[in-house]
Amino acid sequence: MALAKQISQTTDGHVVGGQRLARRRWPLVSVILGVLTALTMSLSIWLIFVYTPIDALQGETQRILYFHVPTAWAGMLSFVIMAGLGIIYLFKPDERLDWLARASAEVGVVFLTITLILGATWGKPIWGAWWVWDARLTATLILWFMYVGYLMLRSYMGRTVESARGGAVIGIIGAIDVPIIYLSVNWWRGQHPVTQIGTQGALPPQAVLTIMVALVAFTLLYAFMMVQAYQLQRLQTLAQRLRIQVE
Amino acid sequence: MRMTRVFCLQIWAILWKDIRYELRSKQTWLGMGMFALLVLVIFNFTFDLHPDTVAAIAPGALWVAFIFASLLGLGRTVAAEREQTSLDRLLLTPVDRKAIYLAKLLGNLLFIGVVEIVALPVFAILFNLPIWQGSTLLTLILIVILGALGIASVGTLFSVLAAATQARELLLPILVFPLVVPVVISAVRATSVVLVPSVNEPPWLSLLLAFDVIFLSASTLLFQYVIED
Numbered sequence: 001m002a003l004a005k006q007i008s009q010t011t012d013g014h015v016v017g018g019q020r021l022a023r024r025r026w027p028l029v030s031v032i033l034g035v036l037t038a039l040t041m042s043l044s045i046w047l048i049f050v051y052t053p054i055d056a057l058q059g060e061t062q063r064i065l066y067f068h069v070p071t072a073w074a075g076m077l078s079f080v081i082m083a084g085l086g087i088i089y090l091f092k093p094d095e096r097l098d099w100l101a102r103a104s105a106e107v108g109v110v111f112l113t114i115t116l117i118l119g120a121t122w123g124k125p126i127w128g129a130w131w132v133w134d135a136r137l138t139a140t141l142i143l144w145f146m147y148v149g150y151l152m153l154r155s156y157m158g159r160t161v162e163s164a165r166g167g168a169v170i171g172i173i174g175a176i177d178v179p180i181i182y183l184s185v186n187w188w189r190g191q192h193p194v195t196q197i198g199t200q201g202a203l204p205p206q207a208v209l210t211i212m213v214a215l216v217a218f219t220l221l222y223a224f225m226m227v228q229a230y231q232l233q234r235l236q237t238l239a240q241r242l243r244i245q246v247e
Numbered sequence: 248m249r250m251t252r253v254f255c256l257q258i259w260a261i262l263w264k265d266i267r268y269e270l271r272s273k274q275t276w277l278g279m280g281m282f283a284l285l286v287l288v289i290f291n292f293t294f295d296l297h298p299d300t301v302a303a304i305a306p307g308a309l310w311v312a313f314i315f316a317s318l319l320g321l322g323r324t325v326a327a328e329r330e331q332t333s334l335d336r337l338l339l340t341p342v343d344r345k346a347i348y349l350a351k352l353l354g355n356l357l358f359i360g361v362v363e364i365v366a367l368p369v370f371a372i373l374f375n376l377p378i379w380q381g382s383t384l385l386t387l388i389l390i391v392i393l394g395a396l397g398i399a400s401v402g403t404l405f406s407v408l409a410a411a412t413q414a415r416e417l418l419l420p421i422l423v424f425p426l427v428v429p430v431v432i433s434a435v436r437a438t439s440v441v442l443v444p445s446v447n448e449p450p451w452l453s454l455l456l457a458f459d460v461i462f463l464s465a466s467t468l469l470f471q472y473v474i475e476d
Binding site: 090138145146148149152156157162165166168169170172173176177181183184187 | 401404408409411412413414418421422424425426428429432433436449454458461465466469472473475
């Protein structure tokens with residue numbers, strides 16, 4: 001009881017470990033992003049399942065593309081953001097940057113997992129195989145492993161400055177490495193075709209519109225989830241600090 | 248000029264300390280060497296080797312053995328310092344962090360190199376491979392050293408990082424394996440080109456060298472951030 005009392009006294013807009021606790025339950029940015037995401041996502045689902053024509057060759061399976069491409073985009077975008085934040089963090093250590101980087105990794109790994117699963121689901125009927133060791137697929141899989149390694153390291157190391165620095169280092173090395181992996185797998189596979197996914201020029205205008213809207217919707221969803229994950233990171237850190245204070 | 252000399256002396260001092268420690272205990276070398284040999288033996292059983300398949304399987308077997316053995320050694324990069332809690336003292340000495348990194352890297356490279364030099368002839372005997380001509384042997388040794396450098400440069404950086412956690416043996420491979428994929432691809436391909444010459448291959452040896460340079464420079468620059476103050 002005494003502990004609860006102390007915490008409730010401290011949480012009321014006070015400063016804990018240099019960071020202010022949020023008073024608002026629903027921060028404005030979260031509400032705006034949430035509403036925008038809901039709107040664009042509904043629109044894009046309508047476009048995907050009603051508006052676009054069925055692909056002549058691939059049939060209904062082709063609709064997976066409208067989810068696969070945006071999730072892949074969000075998954076890779078979040079790695080770039082994570083690495084960029086890592087570089088800034090090493091020059092200007094600020095724990096908020098680190099929370100953002102970690103949030104980005106957490107959201108990114110979810111998007112990338114969905115991308116891999118959707119890709120395999122599409123690949124089975126179209127290519128006849130769940131998985132092909134093509135440059136894109138391999139690089140994506142390795143990227144997924146890097147995310148997992150990053151998150152494992154972060155959770156093992158706890159919320160320390162060393163952990164944040166280590167995370168930044170993984171982000172930077174990973175960002176250097178992923179293009180190299182892509183290139184080397186490409187060389188390794190030699191003459192194999194790289195892009196089996198229909199090129200943009202081949203898609204009808206409806207499909208291009210749909211994919212653009214889906215990209216916007218998923219980017220907004222990514223931003224919305226980032227804000228939530230960031231808040232969670234922040235609150236977890238503050239809660240840990242409060243616990244230490246109480247003890 | 249004087250700065251460079253001092254830098255090299257610092258590297259040598261740390262490296263010599265590690266070599267003497269290892270010469271006395273002999274834990275790492277023996278463990279890694281036996282491990283690499285055992286992996287090669289296991290490969291003999293897992294793949295039913297015929298004279299016509301051996302050239303396709305052998306490079307892969309060799310590199311799997313090397314990579315796993317390297318990781319065993321890399322995991323012990325700062326193990327002695329951790330056990331004796333002398334890492335703080337090493338960090339307190341007025342030595343550039345880059346010197347510490349390069350000394351640790353050279354130490355790892357030496358351990359891996361010795362193990363590989365021992366494992367290579369055994370590998371050739373077990374798999375019955377013709378590697379004894381002068382140029383073939385030299386190229387193979389060069390590939391092995393460059394591959395080891397690539398793995399060790401990333402591995403040294405991350406072993407120090409992983410050593411800060413409780414689960415270091417678990418975490419190190421998870422962090423290192425994805426990152427060394429380009430090195431592994433080019434080393435395996437270069438090895439198989441040496442064993443079975445083929446046309447239309449990219450210049451794997453130069454690529455391996457390029458990957459080494461990239462990893463080495465990135466890790467040297469980033470090392471100061473993973474070692475705690």
